[in-house]
Amino acid sequence: MAAWRAGEVRTVADLARVLRELRRRHARRQGRPEPTYRELAAATGWSHGIIGEYLSGRILPPTERFDILIGLLGASPAEMGALATARDQVEENRRAAAPEQGPVPRQLPLDVFGFTGRAAQLAELDAALAAGERRPAVVISAVAGTAGVGKTALAVHWSHRVARRFPGGQLYMDLRGYDPGSPVTAADALAAFLRALGVRPADIPEDLDERAARYRTLLAGRRVLVVLDNAHGADHVRPLLPGSASCMVVVTSRDALTGLVAREGALRIDLTTLTAAEAAGLLRGLIGPRVDETPDDAAALAEACARLPLALRVAAEMATSRPTAPLSELVAELRDEARRLDLLDAAGDTRTAVRSVFSWSHRHLSGEAARLFDLLGLHPGREFDMYGAAALAGTGTARAAALLDELARGHLIEQAGPGRYAMHDLLRAFAVERATGGDEPLTRLFDHYLSTAAAAMDTLYPYERGRPAVPPPRTPGPPVGDADQASRWLERERPALVAVAVHAARHGRPRHAVDLSRVLWRHLEVHCHSTEALTLHGAAAEAALATGHGVAGVLTNLGAVHWWLGDHHQAGATFEQALASARREGDAEGEARVLGRLGLVHERLGDLDRSLAVMRAALAVFERTGNRHAQGTQFVNIGIMCRRLGRYEEAAAYQTRAAEVFTELGDRRLRGYALGNLGALDNLLGRYAEALEHLGRSLADCRAARDPGGEGSAIGTTGAVYLRLGRHAEALDHLHRALAISRETADRNLEVETLNTLGETLSAMGQPGAALTRHRAALTLAERTGDRYEHARATDGIAHVLARTGHEAEAREHWRAALATYRSLGVPDADRVPAGLGDPPPATP
Incomplete structure (x- = not known):
């Protein structure tokens, strides 16, 4: 605990190190093992993932949570006071640096054409901005009014007028609070804002409070305008409010936002319908001279539209489409429409007027x-x-x-x-x-998306088996016959495809949801769309389990996303469920596919013998069924296991066979994986020229296949080769690039491997502090994911640094822990440790 007593806690990483030291000390005093993330999560009610983020230094805990956490970890009252001060200083340091960091978002939509009137409301917003520059708190302007009254137009138009006053950027979000579908949640809006502010998707916290805290931290001290459009109410926007007086917020809502006014001191601007003069001005700008030629008719048209801007614009388009019709004729038609609707809806408010205009316009359509x-x-x-x-x-x-x-x-x-x-x-x-x-049209629409997706996947992955037979489209589809067309369509329609799958799963069309999961899984996996994959496969899994259709395939897809995200225990449980289903269905290839994936989970969790056994079982099935592509995949995975176990000749044979299969089938992506694994093997055997040649080809293949995960792996392994060659600057460059890719794609397995290699590189460069930070980050991540090999590797790396810096007793303790894990895994890495237990560590190659 000397670090914080000496006032050396300056960064989030420093603070996390103190938290980990507290955890170790508390465990020693209690005579118990250190509390796990899950135990701390159970004690606090937070997610175990966010506990890991706090202890790894990836996220600064909010003040209240920090106090709870250090109390749980046994800090004395005096220590709690000192640590609270240290935490506040870390936040202040970050706040001071925040204006220099990240991109400047410019998210305002296009300014409104023909904006007219609202001079008083624009003046109110101007006055709020001027007053805010003198206030110590964030200024919130709440624009409230009925639907179609022009709230969005006012907010967007004013925001464009003052955008230059906010050099830190402008954030905009349509919260869709009154959309017939689901509103945008505060959590989703925060995720979008964090991405716009430069936060990598993998670094966005899961917890809503943590997202809000990160958002407030990034905005602190920055001059940013935040426009929150179409909010459902005060609670919808509270997590999206900055904490800094340097920011201004404009909220629009049909709600009166009374709570926001009362609690947050928002200035409410009640937007009513346009004045008669403003309505006439808008019509004049949209229709032209006819407004002044028959001003009484124009005024009557405005009144028939309740002087609502949205209705006026629709009516004006009707007028311009009939240039010879007098305005009086249009007014008469609109009044007839209003009387018809009045018989059905006696509300007599502005909603009736809006519906009248819409209905009138609708009647004049073909x-x-x-x-x-x-x-x-x-x-x-x-x-x-x-x-x-x-x-x-x-x-x-x-x-x-x-x-x-x-x-x-x-x-x-x-x-x-x-x-x-x-x-x-x-x-x-x-x-x-x-x-x-709507039943038949929706069936056609969903068939269109499913059949086009299947055709695009056939173009991109012609060798893949197991894709479901889908009904042929009954209407023309877009061209997806070449790889560029197919890839562009899948990316452009990705949000719609996810929305269709979720809707289908929840509204009585389970087969569409299940089949979209089975069709799209590889595209979502290759391009690292883990968030969308989790949503789509999760909805499809609910549908599959409810109907019994396609359970094994969908659960395998869902488990694969959990594995990618590093939640290996959840992945294993999902794969076991998929395996049982495949066996019940008598689906041999489905069973083999699950076994192959399950082998990857066993490998990460440290059961290497079981991993190899299930991979070999999967290979045997694919050999019987003649599925060459799946055989190649198992050659890659078995080769990795053989390399891990020190069976290098066997590993090389498997990877070579895999490369040959994928060359034959034209799958450059997985050929790139096989070549990358050959490069990793060459590196272990000291064949550095061959390693770099294999890795160069691997990188080219993965880039051609647009696979960022494979690209990151090739780059990271190249960094490991440069480390062994002593070319440390090149090693660092490659490893930092690989780490960035791992975090952008949420590939936790690549991230932990790269962190450890970075630690080894920094140690070899004589930077023990930086090396220790990387290895400890790897250790924390491995604890979170359950990756036993990388956990041992991180412990081994920490021991090297401790020994070099004179902490030999601690080093021996860490080496013993690493050795125990290496031996239990049966990996050759154990041979490097015993000689160093009482001596200085062996030199890093």
Whole structure:
């Protein structure tokens, strides 16, 4: 505990080291093993993952949690006071550095065309900004008003006017609080903001409070404008509020946001309908001279639209599409529509006026366009294109494109990118209200996504077996016949594919959800889309378990995501469930696929004999069924196990056979994996030139296949070769690149391996402090994931550093622990440890 007493705690890593020292001391005093992450999680009610983040130095605990944690770890009252001061100093150090770090987000949507009026409200926002520059707390302006009254337009227009006053950036999020679908949760919004502020996806905490704390820390001291659009209420936005007076927040909501005004001191700006003059000005800008030629009719048109900007814009488009019709004729039509709706809805408020305008506009669409508009409300995604529209309407793409153009001209949908469209939430709700007979259109839409995804996967992975037979599309699909087309379509439609799978799983279409999981798993895995994979496979697993359809395949996909994320115990449990299902179904290849994946879990958890046995069992099945691609995969995995166990000739033979199989089948990605493993083997055997040659080819293959995980592995292993060659600067460069990739892709296995190699490199360079930090980070991560080999390797590395810095007793203790694990694993690394137990460590190559 001398470090913090001496005032040397300056960084989050320093503070984490003190927490780990507290944990060790508390265990010694209690005469018990150190409390595990899961035990600390059970005692606090937090996730074991966030405990690991605190003790690894990846996240600074909030003040309240820090006090609880050090109390649990046995800190005395005097120590708690000193440590609290140290923690606050760390936060202050980070705050001072924050303005210099990270990208500057510029997220405001396009300014509103033809914005008119609202002078008083714009002045209120200007005054709030001016006052905020003199206040010690964050300024919050809450724009409240009914649907369609122009809250978003006001917030976006004003934000563009003052953007230059916020050099730290502008963050924008449509929270979809009143969308017919699910609102954007605070947790998801925080994740998006953290990514925009430069946080790698793998570094975003799981816990909502931790995300909010990280967000506030990054914004502290920065001049940032945050626009939170379409909030459902005060509780929806509270986690998204910065803590720094340097920021300003604009919230829009249909809710009065009373709680935000009362608790957070927000300035509420109540937005009512436009004044008569403002409404006339908006119509004048949109329609032209006819407004001044017949001002009374223009005023009547404005009143028929309840002077709501959204309704006025839709009505103005109707007027411009009929340039010879007098405005009085349009007003009469709209009044007739209002009377019709009044018979159905006697609310008599602005909602009736909005629906009147929408319904009036809808009646003037062609029959096909009106039907398509109704059906678009059923689409579970946020965006759509002409192919999705064609599937819903059951028509050709040329006709669908024309109908979408008609809807866009009428302001009933809006462009969201080249060839892509979206719908305002009010219009979406109106469409949903009108939609009838949606079962057949939704079946066509879901079949379109499933069949196109399957065709794209056939293009990209023609050698893959086990993809389900899917119904042929009943409407034209996009071109996915070459690799670039297929890859672009899968990436562009990824959010829609996930949304379709989740909707299908929860609304009586389990087969679509299950089949999307079975079709898309490899694409999501190759491109490291772990968040989307977890959502899609999780929803599909619920559907599969409820119906009994495709259980083994979907659970195998879900387990693979858990393995990638380093949750090896959960992965193992999911694979065991999948294995039982495959055996019940009599699915030999499905069983073998699960066994191969289960072998990877056993390897990480330290049961190497069992790992090798199940991998060999999987290989035997694939040899019987003639599945060459799956055989190649098992050659790679068995070769890795043989290398780990010191059976180097056998390892080389397996990897060579794998490379030959994948060359024959045209799978550059997995050929790259086999070549990378040959490079790792060459490195162990001192064949450095051959190692670099194999790794260069591996990197080229993985890049060609657009596999960031394989690329990171090749780069990291190249760094290990440079370490053995004594080319330390090149080693550090490669290892830092590999570490960045591991965190961007959430590949915990690559991350822990790279951290340990970085520790060894820094130790060889005579930087014991930095080496110790890397090895301890690896140790913490290995504890969290259950990776016994990398845990022993980290302990071994710490022992080397301790011995070199004169802490021989501690070094011997760490070497003994490493040796015990190496021997239990049966790996040759054990041979390096005994000679060093009482002597200086052997020199690092």
